[in-house]
Amino acid sequence: MENLERLSGRIGGGEYDRAFSYLYGCEERTLLAQRRRYLDLIRTFGERYGRQECALFSSPGRTEVGGNHTDHQHGRVLAAGVDLDVIAAACPNDEGIIRIKSEGYPEDVIDLRELAEKDSERGRSASLVRGIAARFMQLGLKIGGFDACTTSDVLGGSGLSSSAAFEVLVGTILSGLYNGGALDPVLIAQISQYAENVYFGKPCGLMDQTACAVGGFVTIDFDDPQKPVVEKVDFDFAHSGSRLCIVDTKGDHADLTDDYASMPAEMKSVAAQFGKEVLREVPPEEFYKGLGQIYGKVSDRAIVRAVHFYADNDRVPRQVAALREGDFPTFCRLVIESGRSSAMYLQNLFSCKDPARQGLTVALALSERLLAGKGGAWRVHGGGIAGTIQAFVPESLLDGYRAMIDGVFGAGSCHVLSIRPVGLCEVTTGLGR
Structure with missing residues (x-):
């Protein structure tokens, strides 16, 4: 904890620039922007809660890099933390109450004496805070009240997991203020997933929270979802000669629940033909050998979606190997392969209910025209149907x-990001040393 006036002076004087360079890049305009961002947050915190000291915390958004719709079948994924994050100024209180004021949203107030699920909170951020605190207590971890202000530049609706970043941030604050900051990032991710599944009411997987918590390139194997195997992948993307772009095609996500739900449901329908729950439990050799017996018993689309799962699940470790070997051209080739598999077999570029609207397909076609044969790569990003693509x-x-992307989809549609080397953290002058 540090006095607000002294902390503001140190940030304004550049003492935090090393930490900011580590998290956001070292361009001068970036450092100046982050100074202003943190100073504004500290001022807002002091004005709202009248506190005299605080600690600073950060949790990044994430991008999916490999393994499109593989996690819900207990498969492998490759993801990465990005340089957009949600940050907090927080200070403990002795009232047993958590107060969080997020910029642009009403304040969440959680009494730690009341940690049971509340139906009235489902689908709201308060349920996430309550669920995280409840899970901390269930696991025998320390909890306590705190006041916090947060602000986020993680793009909402972009597939960068703004909600997971917020969940992980709440866990990071409780870890830092009451558990010595010693909790494993994967444990905080699992706690966050619990809150979203049980309290918020969304049956999400663990990829988003884990990628936000761990940061950098990270590969996750969900063969045992209760004990996912998480490995950092060392690769210096900053010196790869490429930039990561997320393209927002401005698609409408309304009324797409059925489209998204059909992908895990159809894959599971194939697994059920082999007496299993998910495709990871069916070896690919068994699937292809038994294809003649199940053909006609499930839809053709379910079968080709299973084909995608097996191919993309196998592709992830090859992407990881390419990064670890510093072979960026091979990595890019595999990204393109993944994207083509998603388009042809997973078929998640547009909704069958509205086939005339194909913003993702247009963005991919433009990307291929400019990047093919020139060292670039392109693929659908996240859930698909509507939303974003990814390009290296x-x-x-x-x-x-x-210029090409913004000229078609509107100014600001192309977001240029960096891979952040660390996930959840307390922001101090020692960060990045």
Whole structure:
């Protein structure tokens, strides 16, 4: 904890620039922007709660890199934390109450004496805070009240997991203020998933929370969802010669629940033909050998979606190997393969209910036109149907790529990001040393 006035002076004087460079990049305009962002947060915190000291915390958004719709079948994924994050200024209180004021949203107030689920909170951020605190207590971890203000630049609706970043941030604050900051990031991710599943009411997997918590490139094997195997992947993306772009095609996510639900449901329908719950439990050799016996008993689309699962699940470790070997061209080739499998077999580029609207397909076609054969890569990002694509763009092509995308989908549609080397953290002057 540090006095607000002294903390503001140190940030304004550049003492936190090393930490900011580690999290956000070292360009001067980036450092100045982060100074202003943190100073504004500290001022807002002091004005709202009248506190004289605070600690600073951060949790990044994430991007899915490999393994499209594989996690819900207990498969493998490759993801990465990005340089957009949600940050908090927080201070403990002795009232047994958590108060969190997130910029642009009503204040969440949680009495720690009342940690049972509340139906009235389902689908709201308060349920996440309550669920995280409840899970801490169930696991025998320390909890206590605190006041916090947060602000986020994680793009909502972009597939960068703004909700998971917030969940992980709440767990990080409780870890830092009451558990010595010693909790394993994967444990905080699991606690966050519990809160979203049980309290918020969304049956999400663990990929989003884990990628936000761990940061950098991270590969996760969900063969045993209760004990996922999480490995950091060392690769210096900052010196790869490429930039990561997330393209927002401005698609409408309304009325797409059935489209998203059909993908895990159809894959599970194939697994059921082999007496299993998910496809990871059916070896690929058994699937292909038995295809003649199950053909006609499930839909053709279910079968080709299973084909996608097996191919993309196998592709993830090859992507990981390419990164670890510093073979970026092979990595890019595998990204393109993953995208083509999603388009042809997973079929998640547009809704069958509205086939005339294909923003993702348009964005991918434009990306291929500019990047093919020039060291780039492109694929659907996240759930698909509507939303975003991902592209790895050589720096020499970045200006032209961004101009082309913004010219079609509107100014600001192409978001240029970096891979952040660390996930959840307390922001101190020692960060990045």
